[in-house]
Amino acid sequence: MTDESKAGRPRPRSGRRTDDRNNTGASARAGWLVPAGLIALSAVPVVAGAARLTELAGGAEVTAENARFFAMPLPVVVHILSATLYSVLGAFQFASGLRRRRPGWHRAAGRILVPCGLAVALSGLWMTLFYPRPPGDGELVSGFRLVFGSAMVLSIVLGLAAIRRRDIARHGAWMTRGYAIGLGAGTQVFTHLPWILFLGKPEELTRALLMAAGWVINLAVAEWVIRKRPPRPRRASSGAALGSGVSS
Template sequence: MPTNSTTKKDYWIIGFLLFLSFVPSIAGLVRIFQLTTGSGYTVENQRFFNDPIPVILHIIAVLLYSILGSFQFAPGFRSRHLRWHRISGRFLVVFGLLSAGSGLWLTWEYPRVPTDGNWLFGIRMVVGVWMFACILLGFSFALGKQFRTHSHWMIRGYAIGLGAGTQVFTHLPWFIIVGGEPSGIPRDLMMAAGWLINFVFAEWIIWKEKLFRN
C-alpha cells in the first residue's frame, strides 16, 4: 500500500511535468487551428502554411509525448500501474521518436526565420539527435530488461522533449525587461538555455537516484 507521502510526491511530479507542457501544448493547438482554418497567416509562419503536414504531426507527437510521459516518472503511480506503464511506454517511444524525427526534419527542410541566429540550426540538430538517441537507447535497455538504465535514458529523452516548456521561462526576462521578440544570438542563447537547464536537471535526478541506490 503506497504511503501518503508517496502519493503526494506523485501528484507533485505529474503536476509539475504537466505544467511545463501546458504553454507549448496550448501554442501547438493554436498553431493547428490556424493551419486548418487558414487564419493567422504572417510572413514569419508562411513556411507552416506552405507545408503544414509535418508541423501538425510534430505538434501532435510532442503534445502526446509530453502529456503521456508525465505519468511515467511518478514512482508510486508507476509501481501501482506497471501494466499501464509498459503499454503506454511503447506508445511513448513512438511519439518521442516521431517528435525528435519530425523536429529534425523541420529544422533541415523549413527555411530559417529572420529571428533565428546563426547558432540555432546547429543547436536544434544536436538536440534532436540527442533526444532520438536517448529514446532508442532507453527502449533497447528495456528490451534487455536493464530497467534502471532504461529509466535513466528515458529521463534524458523526456527532459529534452520538454525543452519548449522551459524556454517559456528563459525568454520571460527578455519579454519583461527588453520587450518584443528576441532575435539573433540572444534568441539562440535563450532557446539553448531551455534545453541545457532540462539536460542538467535530468542528470541531477539520475545522479541522485544512483547515489540513493548505492
Template sequence: MTRHASAASRRGRSNRWLPFALIALVLTPAVFGTLRLIGLAGGPQLMPADPRMTASPVPLIVHIVSALGYAVLGAFQFSARFRRRRPGWHRAAGRILVFLGLAVAVSALWMTLFYPRQPDTGVLAFLFRLAFGSSLAASLVLGFTAIRRRDIVCHRAWMTRAYALALGAGTQVFTKAIGPAVFGTSQFTLDLSLGAAWVINLAVAEYVIRRPRHRRINQPIDRATAKAGS
C-alpha cells in the same frame, strides 16, 4: 521509524503531483500549438499566419500532435505510485512513447533542415535544434535497447533524458523571456535563450538520474515493472 515513515509519506505526496507539474510546464506551448492546429484545419486564425508552416503543414502537425501526446502520457511514467499500481500499463505506454518521441524528434529535425529559418534566429539556434533533436532520438533508441536487455537503471536514465529534451519548449517560455530582459534583445541572445532551455532540462534530468536516494527508492518498483512486463 516514525521519521522514516513521515519522509516516505512526504515523498509519496510530492511524487503524486509530479505528473501534473510536468504537464503544467508545457501548458503554454500546448495552447499555442493547439491554436495553430485549429488554424491549419481551416478554423479561425487565432495565431499569426506563418508562410513557412502553411506551405508545408504536415511536419508541423505531426510535431504538435506527437509532442502533446508525449508530454502528457510521458508525465505519468515518472509517478512511482502509478507504475507500482499499473506495471502492465507502464510497459504498454512506454512503447507508445517511443513512437511518439521519435515522431517529435524526426519532425523537429525535418522542420529545422527544410523549413526556412525562423525569423530573428541565427546559425546557433539552427545548430542547437539539430543537436538536441538528434539527442532526443538517440536517447529514445538507447533507452529502448536498454530495456530490451533488462538494464532498468540505464533505461530509466535515457528515458529521463529524452523526456527532458522533449520538454524544452516549456522551459523556453521562461528562458526566452529572461534572456532578452537581462542581456538585451539580439539574435545571439535569442539563440542562447533557446539553447539554455535544453541545457537546463538536461541538468535537472542528470540530477534526478544521479541522486542516490532517488535510485534507491525506485529500484524495487522498477524490478517489479520489469518482471510484470517480461
C-alpha cells in the same frame, strides 16, 4: 483482570494504523507533484501548438512567420500532436506510485511514448533542415536544434535498447534524458520571458543562447534526478522483465 486495568491499558495498534494511513496518503500526494509540475511546464507549448493547429485548420491569414507551415503542414502537425501526447502522457511515467501499482500501465504507455518521442525529434529535425528559416533564427539556432534533436533520438533509441537487454537502470536514465530534451520548449518560455519583459525582443545570438539554456537546464535537472535515484539492479530478473517491451 479488572475493568479499570483494561481501561488503562494503551492501544498502540490503532494509532499506528492511523499514522501509517496518514503517511501513505501524504506520500501518494507527494508522488503526484512531479507529474503535475511537468504537465504545468508543458502547458504553454501545448496551448501554442493547439493554436497553431487551429490556425492551419481555419485558413488563417498567411504571413512571413507561418507561410512555411501552410506550404507543407504535415511535419508541423505531426510535431505538435506527438509533442502534446509525449509531454502529457510522459509526465505520468514519473509517478512512482503509479509505476509500482500498475506496471502494466507503465509498459503500455511506454509503447506509445517511444514512437511519439521519435516523431517529435525527427519531425523537428526535418523542419529545421527543410523549412525556410523563420525571421530571427540564424545558423546557431538551427545548429542547436539539430544537436538537441539528434540527442533526443539517440536517448530514446538507447533507452529502448536498454530495456530490451532488461537493463532497467540505464533504460530509466536514457528515457529521462530524452523526455527532458522533449520538454525543452516549456523551459524556453521561462528563459525567454524575463529577457523580453526587461530588455525587449532578443537578437539572433541572444535568442539562440536562451533556447540552448532551456535544453541545458532540463538536462542538468535530469542528470540530478538520475543520480539521486536509489541504486537498483541494472538487470531485471527474467520473470520480472517478461513482456516489459518498451517503457519509459
